[in-house]
Amino acid sequence: MKFGIWLDFRNPERWRQPWEQVYEETVDLAVSAEELGFESVWLSEHHLTADGYLPSLFPALAAIAARTRQVRLGTAMVLASLVHPLRLAEDAAVTDLLAGGRLELGLAPGYREQEFAALGVERAHRGARTEEAVGILRKAWTGKPFAHSGEHFTFDEVTVTPVPGRSDIPLWIGGGGKAAARRAGRHGLRFLPDLGTPPEVLEIYRETLAAHGHDPALFPVTAIVTPGVHICEDADEGWAEIKEHYHYLLNTFQEWFGAPGIPSADDLPRELFLVGPPDRVAEEIRERVKPLGDVERVIFFGRAPGLPAERARRSLAAFAEHVIPQFA
Numbered sequence: 535m536k537f538g539i540w541l542d543f544r545n546p547e548r549w550r551q552p553w554e555q556v557y558e559e560t561v562d563l564a565v566s567a568e569e570l571g572f573e574s575v576w577l578s579e580h581h582l583t584a585d586g587y588l589p590s591l592f593p594a595l596a597a598i599a600a601r602t603r604q605v606r607l608g609t610a611m612v613l614a615s616l617v618h619p620l621r622l623a624e625d626a627a628v629t630d631l632l633a634g635g636r637l638e639l640g641l642a643p644g645y646r647e648q649e650f651a652a653l654g655v656e657r658a659h660r661g662a663r664t665e666e667a668v669g670i671l672r673k674a675w676t677g678k679p680f681a682h683s684g685e686h687f688t689f690d691e692v693t694v695t696p697v698p699g700r701s702d703i704p705l706w707i708g709g710g711g712k713a714a715a716r717r718a719g720r721h722g723l724r725f726l727p728d729l730g731t732p733p734e735v736l737e738i739y740r741e742t743l744a745a746h747g748h749d750p751a752l753f754p755v756t757a758i759v760t761p762g763v764h765i766c767e768d769a770d771e772g773w774a775e776i777k778e779h780y781h782y783l784l785n786t787f788q789e790w791f792g793a794p795g796i797p798s799a800d801d802l803p804r805e806l807f808l809v810g811p812p813d814r815v816a817e818e819i820r821e822r823v824k825p826l827g828d829v830e831r832v833i834f835f836g837r838a839p840g841l842p843a844e845r846a847r848r849s850l851a852a853f854a855e856h857v858i859p860q861f862a
């Protein structure tokens with residue numbers, strides 16, 4: 535099994551730093567991930583947030599690409615419903631060329647009401663717009679002229695250049711529901727299920743792959759089995775160090791989903807996170823991936839919001855030294 539880290543460049547008011555510092559530290563952390571032996575670095579996208587959750591994935595990926603050589607670079611996820619597919623095709627192709635063919639493009643419809651309202655996109659159309667974008671991307675990256683007339687996008691004949699360094703950039707669909715699983719399966723795409731996605735959704739994905747002529751054995755999933763990992767010798771001391779940052783992380787997502795917030799860090803469901811010595815964390819990862827079937831890669835947030843960069847790096851170094859070798 536391979537491991538990747540997930541970064542979001544957030545800068546919460548409670549722990550606010552100069553923006554330049556946040557970006558420098560986060561790119562440095564991605565570079566460290568390669569040096570430590572992580573297989574991939576993934577960036578995720580949101581818009582118009584109070585904490586600056588990364589809104590522009592491709593410039594950040596290009597910055598990381600310029601300072602790395604081997605680590606895979608992924609989006610988890612591009613909010614495909616909020617951007618024109620032709621622009622997405624161009625941005626992805628340029629980034630893939632700068633990265634030497636290391637880009638993996640994850641697409642998701644999005645969910646946060648404020649983003650759709652501010653950017654003028656009907657939220658009800660998000661799934662259909664994402665699915666339509668898949669076909670446009672595949673045609674765009676051939677470098678051949680094509681036109682498109684669809685439900686949400688229509689344009690006369692165009693030619694998209696440059697084209698990626700490979701014949702195709704690996705495409706992923708993200709989500710936690712049956713619609714996302716079927717969307718990925720229909721198009722023969724990789725699937726990156728949300729945290730907590732039940733095993734039956736993954737089974738629907740594999741059944742849909744097979745029904746559309748794709749061999750499920752060729753499509754192992756990447757899993758998010760925990761939002762965060764914090765390696766430390768004493769689990770209680772480590773939890774005291776990290777819990778306020780995880781509380782912020784979880785409460786922000788709860789707010790965006792319209793769910794009740796968690797009153798305090800002491801009320802946080804500690805079992806969601808993996809905090810403790812390396813062997814205990816490794817064993818918990820094994821238990822969490824068992825119900826998911828063929829899992830190729832596990833990713834988790836490499837830096838909790840507001841956590842000092844050196845603490846994040848210390849935990850990642852311990853994970854790389856003591857946990858990754860157990861899955862070699």
